[in-house]
Amino acid sequence: MNIQYRPQIKDLVPYKPGKPIEDVKKEYGLTEVIKLASNENPLGSSPKAQEAIRSILGNLSLYPDGNCTDLKEVIAKKLNLSLVQVLPSSGSDEMVDQIAKTFLNNGDEVILADVTFPRYLTTTKMMGAIPIIIPLNDFTYDLDAMKKAITSKTKLIWLCNPNNPTGTMFTEKTLIDFLDFVPKNIVVVYDEAYNEYVTRDDFPKDSIKLLGKYPNVLIMRTFSKIYGLAALRVGYTLASEEIIANINKTRGPFNVNTAAQVAAIAALNDLDFLKRSYDVNFEGKEYLYSEFEELGIWYAPSETNHIFIDVKKDCQEVFRLLQQKGMIIRPMYKTYIRVSIGTMEQNKLFISLLKEIIH
Ligand SMILES: Cc1ncc(COP(=O)(O)O)c(C=O)c1O
Structure with missing residues (x-):
């Protein structure tokens, strides 16, 4: 056997x-x-984040705050969102997994680009969903082709803006046209791991406002890039209260460690x-x-x-x-x-x- x-x-x-x-x-x-x-x-990494980690060295025997209350509060206040719309995770990597576990069933169609961040494909396959792969056009996301790929079986769409590995971006207008087109029962994951580096004016700089208009959108961010905390594994996702409450069911009880939580708060404030x-x-x-x-x-x-x-x-x-x-x-x-x-x-x-x- x-x-x-x-x-x-x-x-x-x-x-x-x-x-x-x-x-x-x-x-x-x-x-x-x-x-x-x-x-x-x-x-x-930020000297303030390093200092924050030193301050918790006496507490290593205690479990982290499983709710990440302080970190959520700082993020929510900064972005003018409600606490229930924020969910920290052990890096965006973990969140990609949690999103797949929350939404995907065997046979669901999932639209994603090629080439883009590879975990979207892996987690899609892991759940038995069917990846519908849309090649980049001129090394950039082809949202028109993604629109055409939508069927009654489409469950989720992964977007990465700006994209890894090509570094290219699509504009705010392109994104809004796309979101207006996508039926509201399809989840759109908008990964902004690199948004802080963008220089172009036509990038959707204020993506947070999308959450008010499109209840099917999730925004993922990370502390691993410009905040310099890749070793600690911490990121966060922003979405409607309903989506966040459901993803929250799929995570481990203490998924973001204490060092990550205090360092992330310090890093957010180290302008x-x-x-x-x-x-x-x-x-x-x-x-x-x-x-x-x-x-x-x-x-x-x-x-x-x-x-x-x-x-x-x-x-x-x-x-x-x-x-x-x-x-x-x-x-x-x-x-x-x-x-x-x-x-x-x-x-x-x-x-x-x-x-x-x-x-
Ligand atoms: C587009 C994108 N999303 C997510 C991640 C994962 O980041 P994290 O370190 O927060 O897991 C990366 C890391 O390279 C990335 O490039």
Whole structure:
């Protein structure tokens, strides 16, 4: 008698993160390795968040506040929402899982883009739902094609704006036209992991107002990117009271740890760190763009902290050669790689190593 696994997980592949810096150092005998592979904040994290973590070191024997009351209050106040519309989670990763568990049944159709954040596809399949995959158009979400893909079986649509890995965005007008079209029984998940980096004016900057008009919309945000708290695993979702109450049923009792809760509150209030992070990213992006242009390297215009580029060589080969030289980036497919924007020093090193490799 064999153990029976759910058939829905048969073809799933575990998430493959980039190699840790220490492993790469050992493998190649390097003393210095730089990781521009996971869209982390190159400035580290807010000193105020670090201070907040030190303040709880005497309490590690106690369970966290399972309701995340203080964190919810700070977020709700900042965004002018009601407490019952806010749900923190252990990173947006956990929330993607919880959303899938809350809404998806076997045979439901789920619309998502290709390429986009990979967890949307994995969790969709995990629940036995049917992914309806809409290719990007010119490296950007194709919301018109997504509209055409809606059927009576459509249950949920995943949107990522700006998109990971391409860094591209769609406009507020495009989003509103889309939401006006989508029937209100279809859940639209709007993932804004990178919204704080956006520079363009036609981006839906004030997405919170959508919640009032579209009761089927959920907004996901994270502290892992501009707030620099990826190690702590904390994000939050905003939606109607009804949606939040239902997702809340699917989570573990103490899913957001105490360090994450206090650090997130401190980070939200550290406007100086946020501004520095934004500025470093903006300057880094301008620098990388100008270097790419000089090198004749195509890039997708990015509104995030990463850039999707065509290195005109097999991406796995470029990844391997850069890794040997102590630089970890993310190979995507064919000749495309994704590089996170680092400090100016890291960006310059990346460009000089890339030049060695592609010439
Ligand atoms: C678009 C997008 N959504 C969600 C996540 C997950 O973020 P978190 O660290 O909060 O789990 C990422 C992380 O890279 C992302 O790029």
